[in-house]
Amino acid sequence: MPKIGGRAARAAERHWRGVVASEGLAAGTVFLLTPQERTADVAATTPHKERRRLKRAMEAARRDIARLIAKTPEPESAHILDIQLRILEDKTLIGPVHAAIAAGASAAQAWNATVAVDDAVDAPADAPYLTARDSDTRDVRDRVARLLLGRRPAVPPLGAILVAEDIGPTRFLEIDWSHGGGLALTGGSRSSHVAMLARAKGVPMLVGLAGGAGLVDGAPALLDAERGELVLDAPAAERAAFERRAIAFSERTGQVALYLPGPAVTAEGERVWVGINVAGPTDLDGLEPSHCDGVGLVRTEFLFQGAGRPPNERRQFEAYERIIQWAAGRPVTFRTLDGGGDKPIAGLSPENEPDPFLGWRGVRLSLRHPAVFRVQLRALLRAAALGPVRVMLPMVTSPDEVAAVRDLLDKVRRDLKTHRIGFGKVALGIMVEVPAAALAIEDFDADFYSIGSNDLIQYTLAVSRGARDLEALARPDHPAVLGLIERVVAHGLKTGCEVGLCGDMGGDPRYLDRLFDLGLRSLSVAPAALARVKAAIARIGRPQP
Template identity: 55%
Template structure:
């Protein structure tokens, strides 16, 4: 599942199962094994099963130690091709134990963490949060996504309350453009934080070029207004998420300084499978040929235009997904902090075209 709650759990390295159906609730104290990788909950396991899982945990711990040894090294494929590995941030507190030198910067900041309360955050609150990320990164790029509310991330008082299909409704940039009084506050805070270092802004849920053009104009107007008021501000690099097939198919029409492919939504919209539909998991395939063709199309455009194309969805942190993304021409990944070591280890087993060189070192999904 690629719903928002599962994304938050993955960012924290927390195993999670959904859709578990039990004939009867277990009694207190019943031993259980939660196998999030295999999608199983085993109640009162047999001794042999318990021993098997204990051995798996020991192997996982050994693998984690090997991955940790790679954290300080630049990410590269087995044949020496450098791959940028950024981190995704949905809660800045998760950066407290991470050395910024272990990544290439922040590839995605989900700003929804600022909008969790009923009261919308003011400009100063947002500025302090964004500036803290820039300061943490120490000169490395910090990519901040404007508010991506709606879909599975409703915000009371801001997102529509009764949409028939929220995933296809007023969400992401559509909502921001419909609420300029809210969007303007965020853009001003971002422009001010950009004066402190290499901050990049990207907009989500884009369908047509005019949406990006309008958002960019609003960003430019925010910077100009701050300068007129004598405030320090800078026009940041302005990019976009590629999540909608229409954007991937006509990516050359969009005036974006960089591109970030959100594979969770791209899979959802390409295959017409809701990301939180438990009964359709077999169709939600990141390796589907149609999905990979769209990713490759965007990567080729980036190479021709000389702009960075990164991938920030779950696929960027999965063993098979990493191989497929390399084969599609992707050279920048953005993953949860807990996956940094595993991703670097996986890259070291692959050539730049995604071919296996050391299957025995294949990272866990």
């Protein structure tokens, strides 16, 4: 965490480098957001009173998060906050806390010792909330801890440049960003929920800020989230140049928004299909269907996480129906359950996996539980009678997996027909996110392919998506990654099979020219990225000044 220093330290070190997580420029004063102490010498009363104290704190936390959901219009924000509500309702989280209280601990002691997240060094492997390096769980943990100890979070002044080691999603959303300001983290990650929220709200943000000693609370600062730099005490000439760049950035942002309503077309008039990625029906609230060509990825995990048991057919069908109706005749691609890895599914994911990212995840997990998988396929086939539906299989590594799913689909169709239940046709595609699938792409009997660039980069370059210190190695434009993408696209062009890309790489304008050169003409991106992606596509083929 940055340390408060004096004027001499400021003069000696005025520039700090970081990684851009959300583009933009902001000028303001530094506000050092130091982590609040979560522990305290709180004497335990009776277990009954301590359980009541914990219950009141958790109920207050739920109310706080519900208020944030009510006043937050962005779908990304509502989805992330909903995840936190589900964390608070998870019985596997609260059970050990009650056990510690029964053993004589106070509510605060039990909560902080049990919900330790990444602060725990020797946490048991069978307690996911103790071992997961998860910002959402940390955020919930810290909120309840503050409520138990009667502490309020510090309120930064309007337009401040917040500097911290890290910050949770609800803490970010509680801050008033309407008057400008920015965020610089010495930790953090470009793929974190806070980074997603910052991009959705247009808040400039840097992560991985190098060093930190010498940063001074209250010092005038310039946050340059284009060049990746935080500057303190800039001289007048530098401030004036920064202000001119900030005005130019604002104008460019306004121009980009003009591309949102129309189709994605290159400078030479070539049409590019651009859809959106969503995590559930709530992500569509406030979005205009005509701004996209369809839904290129629905992450159906939202139905399975935090529920305690797999969702029944009716619940799944109703959720799929809402999305299809919103799309109004545009194609919707539903990814079947992508459980495992960093998204364990209670009752389905095996416990104590030595490496969940290389274990039972994606289609492997679904095929391991055919009864649960059949329910999802039934709901999807029934929903397909309402509009164009495509079914996409995640984490495919073997052609046998695709064949097994086709057999299961045939059985489900026959069963629906026998019982005279209506259903529609679905195209069956695969995600290409494992190098093995890309290298043997011609062996897969799929109706379409969708490149999941996030996992493809992770597995090709052996760099975890959550490794903050290794982000520089996780290059989307690495020759090995581009070579695999090119191989898949070439196969699609040769066979007439559609190839798209639904990972973060497709929403980053820096890589669109290269993807276009490889022959890719179909993208699915976060809703917040639609305008900038269309604007970047419009520049493809335009002579450079």
